[in-house]
Amino acid sequence: MPVFAANLTMMFTEWSFLDRFDAAAEAGFSAVEYLFPYEFAPEQIEERLQRNNLTQALFNMPPGDWAAGERGVAALPARFADLTAGVDRALDYAEATGVKRMHMMAGIADRHDRDARASYRRAIDHAAPRLAEKGIDLLLEPINARNMPGYFLNSFDFAREIIAEAGLANLRLQFDIYHCQVIHGDVTMRLRNAFDDVGHVQIASIPSRNEPDGEELNYPFLFAELDRLGYAGFVGCEYNPRGKTLDGLGWFEAYRRS
Numbered sequence: 001m002p003v004f005a006a007n008l009t010m011m012f013t014e015w016s017f018l019d020r021f022d023a024a025a026e027a028g029f030s031a032v033e034y035l036f037p038y039e040f041a042p043e044q045i046e047e048r049l050q051r052n053n054l055t056q057a058l059f060n061m062p063p064g065d066w067a068a069g070e071r072g073v074a075a076l077p078a079r080f081a082d083l084t085a086g087v088d089r090a091l092d093y094a095e096a097t098g099v100k101r102m103h104m105m106a107g108i109a110d111r112h113d114r115d116a117r118a119s120y121r122r123a124i125d126h127a128a129p130r131l132a133e134k135g136i137d138l139l140l141e142p143i144n145a146r147n148m149p150g151y152f153l154n155s156f157d158f159a160r161e162i163i164a165e166a167g168l169a170n171l172r173l174q175f176d177i178y179h180c181q182v183i184h185g186d187v188t189m190r191l192r193n194a195f196d197d198v199g200h201v202q203i204a205s206i207p208s209r210n211e212p213d214g215e216e217l218n219y220p221f222l223f224a225e226l227d228r229l230g231y232a233g234f235v236g237c238e239y240n241p242r243g244k245t246l247d248g249l250g251w252f253e254a255y256r257r258s
């Protein structure tokens with residue numbers, strides 16, 4: 001049975017960010033993920049994880065100026081200094097939280113641009129060994145163009161080519177089922193074919209990106225498929241609740257850890 005991680009960036013927004021850890025644990029989650037912890041001191045995050053006996057499943061490295069529209073810097077040749085500083089900062093939070101996988105966002109760039117591809121590979125070659133020293137996986141996530149127009153890594157095939165070319169044991173695929181369905185469809189077969197690369201899974205309904213309990217995909221089938229495949233990682237609940245978070249957790253009843 002999958003272990004679900006509440007995404008505290010999108011869920012439990014009725015609470016302040018730090019109080020979301022308590023609310024998620026109270027709701028029965030044993031793990032959490034979020035986009036960015038950097039507004040808070042590492043110790044503040046660590047304290048909430050420990051207080052609630054939560055596992056930190058994932059977070060993202062610093063993405064550049066998110067408010068200004070930046071969505072990562074790894075594929076931006078002029079931003080390598082920001083990339084390396086971001087890796088160092090993320091590792092400080094990794095030490096405090098015990099996270100074992102981090103997502104490095106690529107940025108808004110043309111994936112066919114040679115300089116962008118070279119910059120992305122340079123960023124991977126810089127980040128992966130530093131994370132490997134701490135036993136941490138470096139995750140690459142394809143993101144669909146509807147949600148993130150112009151994003152560099154916008155294909156699961158492209159992401160897997162990059163992972164294969166790099167040949168780094170801790171370079172893994174962040175398999176967001178929502179993005180896979182929007183970009184490609186054929187989710188079950190893509191999950192099966194990519195399974196050896198998968199370092200993290202995320203879920204949401206398609207097309208509304210709400211609770212995984214309706215619309216296009218049969219998530220109970222996909223959760224059973226993850227079990228059949230022997231997936232031992234986390235499933236990040238990266239969805240926008242339709243209403244109050246707690247009112248939308250009916251789907252979770254069958255999977256809640258007692």
Ligand SMILES: O=C(O)C(=O)[C@H](O)CO
Nearest residue numbers: 035060103141143176238
């Ligand atoms: O957009 C997503 O699906 C993600 O998981 C990124 O980490 C944040 O945009």
Ligand SMILES: [Mg+2]
Nearest residue numbers: 141176202238
């Ligand atoms: Mg995602």
